[in-house]
Amino acid sequence: MSRKVEKTKKTLPGLYIISTPIGNLGDMTYRAKAVLEQADIIACEDTRVTGKLLAYFEVKTPTISYHDHNEKKVLPQLLERLEAGQIVGLVSDAGTPLISDPGYHLVKEAREAGHFVSSIPGASAILAALTSAGLPTDRFMFAGFLSNKTQARRKTLAELASVKATLIFYESAKRLKDSLKDIFDVLGDREAAVCRELTKLFEEVRRGSLAELVEHYDQNDRPKGEIVIVIGPRGETEVTIDKLDDALIKALENLSVKEAVAAVTYSLGLKRKQVYERALKISGNK
Secondary structure: OOOOOOOOOOOOOEEEEEOEOOOOHHHOOHHHHHHHHHOOEEEEOOHHHHHHHHHHOOOOOOEEEOOOOOHHHHHHHHHHHHHOOOEEEEOOOOEOOOOOOOOHHHHHHHHHOOOOEEEEOOOOHHHHHHHHOOOOOOOEEEEEEOOOOHHHHHHHHHHHOOOOOEEEEEEOHHHHHHHHHHHHHHHOOOEEEEEEOOOOOOOEEEEEEHHHHHHHHHHOOOOOOOEEEEEOOOOOOOOOHHHHHHHHHHHHOOOOHHHHHHHHHHHHOOOHHHHHHHHHHHHOOO
């Protein structure tokens, strides 16, 4: 279903995925405010968080809590409103909805039912981090939050090690140090950036090699605020035996031989047989 919305003063009935500021309220778009005002209901993760945003912009539209834990109950209610020809707005606590936030099932079922669905673009922590990190932007992959469990986190990183693109992760401040160490162990020493409190007063983008970032956060207090980690793609430089051995020695400090071989094979772009033979020699297993 295609409709020209940009020149329509009155918002058409349907579901609108509305991006909201990730920190700086000045990033709210005129169109987002207009749709929020004209909506019949606004579905949001936390009505208290969204309530503060709406109060600031003097929007009086009623809200309804919609999140992973009440989705089965609330989703049918929202579909009924769409069937009745209402305007339903969907927001997350901050940024663009559906990106590591609820909403996928609502959009899917709304489209399958033939309702008009439109996205009101705006702030996104992913793009803000990517474009300010100074790392390649021509190809990138957003991988959400890494697991808070070490083994699961390393397994995910090993699966991503061969991806020839800049990698982007969300992370909490309390897990940043451990995650950076695992990223370094599994992916090797790549260029990276830790982006913190984007668009806010104390915004910080710390850029360097993964080794430098691990050392920095090892020696300093835990950072505050919301964090995005941006990891540059694997380099294409020639790999010497010394470089291979150094990578294996570091990987074997925290990983099994099998895990270390997989991680180094991906991170250095070598053949598994070559890496496995060196790993056995270094580890003393024959």
